[in-house]
Amino acid sequence: MSSHPPADPGALPRRRLSRQQRLHQLITVAWQIVRSHGTEALTLGYLAEQAGVTKPVVYDHFATRAVLLAALYTDFDQRQTALMDQALCSSEATLDSRARIIATSYVDCVMLQGREIPGVIAALASSPELQIIKRDYEAAFLEKCRQNLEPFAAGATLSVASLRAMLGAAEALSHAAAMEEISAEQAQEELYATIVAMLERTRKNTAASPQ
Incomplete structure (x- = not known):
């Protein structure tokens, strides 16, 4: 269980999104994490947890944390x-x-x-x-x-x-x-x-x- 509280209490439900929609969702949730907990809390695993997706989905968009930061x-x-x-x-x-x-x-x-x-x-x-x-x-x-x-x-x-x-x-x-x-x-x-x-x-x- 994560030691961090959720970045967004109204967590987004799992749903089938286009690749562009999913990217937009992940970027939005990543900003929420940084806003709530700081940049140090932003990991690919925590992003997957908060976005309600599996880790492979996040890794498909951002191969590394550095790529995610560059995207932000x-x-x-x-x-x-x-x-x-x-x-x-x-x-x-x-x-x-x-x-x-x-x-x-x-x-x-x-x-x-x-x-x-x-x-x-x-x-x-x-x-x-x-x-x-x-x-x-x-x-x-x-x-x-x-x-x-x-x-x-x-x-x-x-x-x-x-x-x-x-x-x-x-x-x-x-x-x-x-x-x-x-x-x-x-x-x-x-x-x-x-x-x-x-x-x-x-x-x-x-x-x-x-x-």
Whole structure:
């Protein structure tokens, strides 16, 4: 018998699902486990128990715990990307609008996922393979930011260092908000200010450089 209480008291009944439906169910239950008990409690066996399926069903979707953690991070990243893309598509073509959307969308997505995403990100850091996955998603996010912000950089190219500094601020601020050290609004405003300052610094450097 498991020493953990159920992640979801209204346990899902056994039923025949398509492979995609089953994957969605397992991802949902995995997030519930992390939310209730922390990342350390998330094992493939415990996931099977809480999802009401046999271990082979879980292993068919996630060969290892590392694969499961990568799937959770991918799920989070896809929702974050969709949220930001939707907002950017309907935004005004101004620095203020783009910077505010990037800041708001990033923090909002972390807050929607709650305290569990910092634990998943920390777990990713323990595996070189998972670190590669995280870096790939970060690179895609930074490229999206570059494409949406660089038109306001007075013809300059946003440096990787500047974009990485912005990402570091985004992660730190959203983590602090998720841990309730600061409010989500404070995190959004500080990240917005960081993005605007990055553009202002890039424009000044361009103007000051010899022609």
